[in-house]
Amino acid sequence: MFNSTLAKVIWILVPIVTISIGAAVPFVVAAVKGVIKPWLAAVYVAAEVLVLGLSTAVNGESPFVGMLMIFLIVASATHTSLLDNDRVNIGK
Secondary structure: OOOOHHHHHHHHHHHHHOOOOOOOHHHHHHHHHOOOOHHHHHHHHHHHHHHHHHHHHOOOOOHHHHHHHHHHHHHHHHHHHOOOOOOOOOOO
16 A cells, blocks of 8 residues: 555544544545455545534534544544554455
8 A cells, every 4th residue: 555654654644634534535545546445445434424524513612522533533543554564354
């Protein structure tokens, strides 16, 4: 998936810098490249839509929504770093 260490760092930073708006982007790219199965990318797209939809639907400031966004950022950045790991077999 990654051509160099710099490319890996940039892809890991995508969900962090975009504040979870781009959390699914690395997984969609990996599915198009054939690194992972499309269902895994669809799960990340659905989770992103759910969290962002919930954050816009909640009226006022809710710590729960902020916590969900932080969990999505951390999970997607961690899983992006594991895309080239040979020991991970789920979704490949």
